Amino acid sequence: MYVAVKGGEKAIRNAHKLTAKRRRGDTSVPALTLEQIAGQLAHSIARVMGEGSLYDETLAALAIKQARGDLIEAAFLMRAYRTTLPRFGYSQPVDTAKMLVERRISATYKDLPGGQVLGPTFDYSHRLLDFTLAAEEEGDPEFAVETAPAEETSMPRVTDLLGDEGLMEADPAGDEDAQVGDLTRDPLSFPADRDIRLQNLARGDEGFLLALAYSTQRGYGRTHPFAGEIRYGEVDIEFFAEELGFAVTLGSIKVTECQMVNQFKGSAKTAPTFTRGYGLVFGQVERKAMSMAMVDRSLRWEELGEEQAAPAQDTEFVLSHSDNIQATGFVEHLKLPHYVDFQAELGLVRQMRAEWFEKRERAEEASQEAAE
Amino acid sequence: MIQSKHPSDQTPDDITASRQALMATLAAASPEAVAEKFETLSPPEFDMVRQPETGLVMVRGRMGGTGSPFNLGEVTVTRCVVRLETGETGSAYSLGRNKKKAVQSAVIDALWQRPADRERIETEIISTLAASKASDTETVRQETEATKVNFFTMVRGDD
Numbered sequence: 001m002y003v004a005v006k007g008g009e010k011a012i013r014n015a016h017k018l019t020a021k022r023r024r025g026d027t028s029v030p031a032l033t034l035e036q037i038a039g040q041l042a043h044s045i046a047r048v049m050g051e052g053s054l055y056d057e058t059l060a061a062l063a064i065k066q067a068r069g070d071l072i073e074a075a076f077l078m079r080a081y082r083t084t085l086p087r088f089g090y091s092q093p094v095d096t097a098k099m100l101v102e103r104r105i106s107a108t109y110k111d112l113p114g115g116q117v118l119g120p121t122f123d124y125s126h127r128l129l130d131f132t133l134a135a136e137e138e139g140d141p142e143f144a145v146e147t148a149p150a151e152e153t154s155m156p157r158v159t160d161l162l163g164d165e166g167l168m169e170a171d172p173a174g175d176e177d178a179q180v181g182d183l184t185r186d187p188l189s190f191p192a193d194r195d196i197r198l199q200n201l202a203r204g205d206e207g208f209l210l211a212l213a214y215s216t217q218r219g220y221g222r223t224h225p226f227a228g229e230i231r232y233g234e235v236d237i238e239f240f241a242e243e244l245g246f247a248v249t250l251g252s253i254k255v256t257e258c259q260m261v262n263q264f265k266g267s268a269k270t271a272p273t274f275t276r277g278y279g280l281v282f283g284q285v286e287r288k289a290m291s292m293a294m295v296d297r298s299l300r301w302e303e304l305g306e307e308q309a310a311p312a313q314d315t316e317f318v319l320s321h322s323d324n325i326q327a328t329g330f331v332e333h334l335k336l337p338h339y340v341d342f343q344a345e346l347g348l349v350r351q352m353r354a355e356w357f358e359k360r361e362r363a364e365e366a367s368q369e370a371a372e
Numbered sequence: 373m374i375q376s377k378h379p380s381d382q383t384p385d386d387i388t389a390s391r392q393a394l395m396a397t398l399a400a401a402s403p404e405a406v407a408e409k410f411e412t413l414s415p416p417e418f419d420m421v422r423q424p425e426t427g428l429v430m431v432r433g434r435m436g437g438t439g440s441p442f443n444l445g446e447v448t449v450t451r452c453v454v455r456l457e458t459g460e461t462g463s464a465y466s467l468g469r470n471k472k473k474a475v476q477s478a479v480i481d482a483l484w485q486r487p488a489d490r491e492r493i494e495t496e497i498i499s500t501l502a503a504s505k506a507s508d509t510e511t512v513r514q515e516t517e518a519t520k521v522n523f524f525t526m527v528r529g530d531d
Binding site: 049050053054055056058059082085086087088089090091092093094096097100101102103105110115116117118119145146147148149150151157159160171172173174175176178180181182183184194195196198199202203236237239241243244246247248249250251252253255257259276278280282 | 388391392395396399400425426427428429430431432433434435436437438439440441442443444445446447448449451453463465466467468469509510511512513514515516517518519520521522523
């Protein structure tokens, strides 16, 4: 338990000043601008927006700058900032089929309507440091990017294609008027339905979800996943404005969507079909979208009549430990003064040791007497 | 974006659809682009009905893409409502935290509702902003298209 302490104001003030100086670094080197961070560290921005659960690139850039590149600290700043703003309401669900696709791949279908586009990706690249980036002169190099005439073809989701044949489990047709759980309104409680689970995973720690997803591949609750489709691009956000009486488009955000296709399920009543896990995250964060989809699928064990045997299937374990803001708060609070607590423990250990020595002494005396 | 029908032939639904398109175009434009267009108008007198305000909208997705909704995460949104001297009320909603853009967009929306100004707003502001967005979209599509891939499946032992 943490007991309040007094004092230390001057040291704390000075430590903050020192942090500010260290954060800025060598002043003979130009300071980072928010435009540079937002424009050139897109994956950091995406991670901070996702785990901070707030999409705003400029704010994420500011958070990263202030946090000296500590992305969990930056996500924490985003979460803290959002509490200062009023909530206008909920958007209409985004339609990822209407995405302005910048990348779309499928590991299950070679030829799918709309085709596969690699877009910006580290896939198929050699992981060799590119020293030309280190040697880059000031000023913009010209990037001659190839273009090709784009046809007006739609890109249906892979899972919709297979769904037509009945081979793919259909999405649960929900009651549109049903209450959608919201972790920013009600704290996590169990049992947690899939809406709550997906929100929790969408803002969960990338590393934690990656490790859980990896564990399912290594045999801890196998789900036999295939990356049915991963798509990344821009989707419009629509919001019904009550006072206007119609929906307005607020603009667009970038998201990554992952459809994991998993092994069959069937019963006496239903024919075997592929089952699915779903991932949707802010920005281009494929590793997390894939992990989210795999963990989502694992957490569906009960609904799909599977046995629970692995950590990734344990809803309470997964959802209670996925949030890195909560986790960091609890782990890092150990740094704060625990003097009173520790004093009590110290007294206890002293007493236990005194008793232990006393007991040993008595035992020694007894054995000596017996020997005599 | 430009209305093909004469204004007097428009149904209320047409007008709502055009206004939605106008608001979407302004929302999608950068604050700089909106400011540049706004300055070409001779800005009218207006009252603030609702001061520009930044808040949050919780974005929803659907399970599996088409299933029940779930909450994905929030976005920052800035909104504003103005009223012109002549009585028209204009609104703006846009992602981000730019209050100046919200006010300017709301004034443009209000002016568009004046029959005398509608065509000018459409042609001088909305259609050029929309064209600029369409051009950016086309660039993304063409750059993306150049990365279209065709994988060939090899038979094992055949290389």
